[in-house]
Amino acid sequence: MTTTSKFSPTWESLKQYEIPDWYIDGKFGIFIHWGVYAVPAFSNEWYPRNMYIQGSPEYEHHLKTYGPHTQFGYKDFIPMFRAEKFDPHAWAALFEEAGARFVVPVAEHHDGFAMYDCSTSRWTAVHMGPRRDIVGELAQAVRARGMVFGVSTHRAEHWWFMNGGRNFPSDVQDPAYADFYGPAVQHEDCDGTQQNTPALDSHPYPTAEYLEDWLARTIELVDKYQPQLVWFDWWIGHAAFPAYLQRFAAHYYNRGEEWGKGVAINYKYTAFAEGTAVLDIERGQLNYIRPQLWQNDTSVSKNSWSHVVPQDYKSAESLIQDLVDVVSKNGALLLNIGPRADGTIPEPEQDILREIGRWLAVNGEAIYGTRPWRIYGEGPTEVQEGAFTDTQRAPFTAQDFRFTTKGDALYAICLAWPGESATIQALGANSPYLTKRVADVTLLGSPAHLAWSITPDGMKISLPADKPCEHAYTFKIVLA
Secondary structure (H helix, E strand, O other): OOOOOOOOOOHHHHOOOOOOHHHHHHOEEEEEOOOHHHOOOOOOOOHHHHOOOOOOHHHHHHHHHHOOOOOOOHHHHHHHOOOOOOOHHHHHHHHHHOOOOEEEEEEEOOOOOEOOOOOOOOOEOOOOOOOOOHHHHHHHHHHHOOOEEOEEEOHHHHHOOOHHHHOOOOHHHOHHHHHHHOOOOOOOOOOOOHHHOOOHHHOOOOOHHHHHHHHHHHHHHHHHHOOOEEEEOHHHHOOOOHHHHHHHHHHHHHHHHHHOOOOEEEEOOOOOOOOOOEEEEEOOEOOOOOOOOEEEEEEOEOOOOOOOOOOOEOOHHHHHHHHHHHHHOOEEEEEEEOOOOOOOOOHHHHHHHHHHHHHHHHHHHHOOOOEEEEEEEEOOOOOOEEOOOOOOOOOOOOOOEEEEEEOOEEEEEEOOOOOOEEEEHHHOOOOOOOOOOEEEEEEOOOOOOOOEEEEOOEEEEEOOOOOOOOOOEEEEEEEO
16 A cells, blocks of 8 residues: 555556656666567567468467467467576666666566566466566665666557457367466457557447456556656557546556556556656657657567567667667657577567667767757758658658757757858857857767858858767757
8 A cells, every 4th residue: 555645546546647857867777678589580569360370470470389289389489588698787777878878578468477576476487487486686786886777568458468269169168277378358340460450449348347457457567666767658649548548557657656666557548638648659750859768678689579480670870860769859869679488589689689788878968868940951851740750751861860958058969061161050150059159069979179150051060180089979958
């Protein structure tokens, strides 16, 4: 029971919520999709659903590789999920090297296998598979390095996630495993992908028993591990959830008050009332400065959130550019990786994280603790707005700039190397945005003296021959 009651379970009361400074200042976090689905390592993290969708590539792969679903179901991957090389301290060291300020592992995905010590389930990493409290160990390692620890829970989606197994002989129908596969409630017209899942109001309405269980599990996760961020996937937007979301948020925010820690909830679309939590846009961005902090969660891979073979990786450069774009619009980037079943982080993902870290070591001054400027930027490259648009933009050019501010400094980040000189149109002599005198201009990471001038066409800056880093390039403009 909580002893603080600042918040009560109504949207009006929850609008007292204030986003904590660690989040507003931190800007960059690591998301981790790791679970039993890393064992088959096929297609994506929705393998446990799609392997029961007849005719799907996952279904055909499962039959060919593992046999009939009555003989080898998803539960049978659990003994193969041993995490024998999982080293939470090595993970935390890597995340720190990447420049991350917060870390968010998946505590439970749609598959219903808890990566934490859930008191109401036997299907947990503590009792099966790794036989370790993955969330607890990682929380300790992350906090030891001064990073903020959060969790995600996708428990809501478990209501229907395995329902394909009702349509043909499978272990989903075996009463002995009902506490794992869950209700698996059937509904029509769902091909197994989130993007093509029917509208929420066409999904089967969860029972009060299931909703109370969802709330109890989520509260236990908060009370046991004291995460400072709780990330929810999209299905909490179902019409059944508002009262339960309000109850959870009131409990969690009151607990945060007791702990003396700033906490936050992520939601998608319109699941929470404006001003009561932090909006998260999956694999997508905005094309304007949002007054309230928001978040883009995306992955290093284009094709999956979890470890699969093969992976279609994004470049570190494109991810750094997205980080800059998001921060210029008052956002934070939560970047996902997918460890292997044995607990190792794939080498390409380690390389990406370290490359981002090297960039932040030079340019982090323009990211951490900054705020948006009068405009987010300029340039010809259009960023698509909304979820699932992360691979739709064209490459940024040397004419694309993004702006951030901190103290008396304006940071103009050029998203590609401009060559001998750069011109920032928004800082021209007739600009309505530049209201103070420019006292100095430097290039972060470079010792070179920069020659610059302001004309009606913009601020023109001469660049040194040597690049200070490998990707986006930050001009620090001191205003007086």
